[in-house]
Amino acid sequence: MAGRRSTDWGFPRWRGYGASREAQQVRMCDRHGCDQPGNCPAPKSPNSRDRWYFCERHAAEYNQGWDYFAGLDKEEAAARAAEEQRDNSGYRESAFHGWTGSGDGSRSRDEMRALDVLECDVHAEFEEVKKAYRRLAKANHPDTNQGDKEAAARFQAIQAAYAVLRSAEERKTWKGV
Structure with missing residues (x-):
């Protein structure tokens, strides 16, 4: 030990707490x-x-x-979902204060389905949603696809999805979130 002094003496310790010479x-x-x-x-x-x-x-x-609801019948799954929503309602209320952002639980199931219909990412901002709506509405509009019943059904789904996301955005801006 000659020539080498320990740094573990006295108070305060001269090396950081939790620091050691051994590999972690x-x-x-x-x-x-x-x-x-x-x-x-x-x-x-x-x-x-x-x-x-x-x-x-x-x-x-x-x-x-x-799957959280695996092995449950529809009534049990609905009861458990209602219980979870009741117990965790404080988290949903926090969205009013702006503590949450898109993609982290602040969007409802309907909004997530609407984003899927519009082929948008979970974290998409409303401007991206508008662009996707315009692109898909133009491609599936009944005037451009006359006689195509599938395109008409897709167009209605696109309109409904955009309405869901637009009302969510209006609620968000109205509350100041």
Whole structure:
């Protein structure tokens, strides 16, 4: 120890708390062939304490097919959905204060379906929605596709989707969100 002095003496400690000379262990993603850090735990089976640890990309892939209402009949699923909405109503009320943005739960199911009909991204701003509406309405308008019943049905769906998103945007601007 001659010639080398420890930095762990006295108060305050002269090195940062949590700093050490040893290499830190990083848990890697449990997906075969992935070299990213595995910081997202996922259960190996229902009601099990054992966990997989995935990177964000593989955790999203793991959860993609997960159905919250699996195994429930329609009445039980509706009751559970109503209970969840009742218990989590505070989160929905926070949208009034502008704490949420598009794509993070601030849009309703109808708005998400409307975005699908208009072929828009979940995070699309209203200007992008307008452009998509104009493009699709022009392509599917009954005057340009005379006698095509499918194009007429698509045009009606596009109009309904745009009406849903326009009213949501008006509510948002009216509330000052």
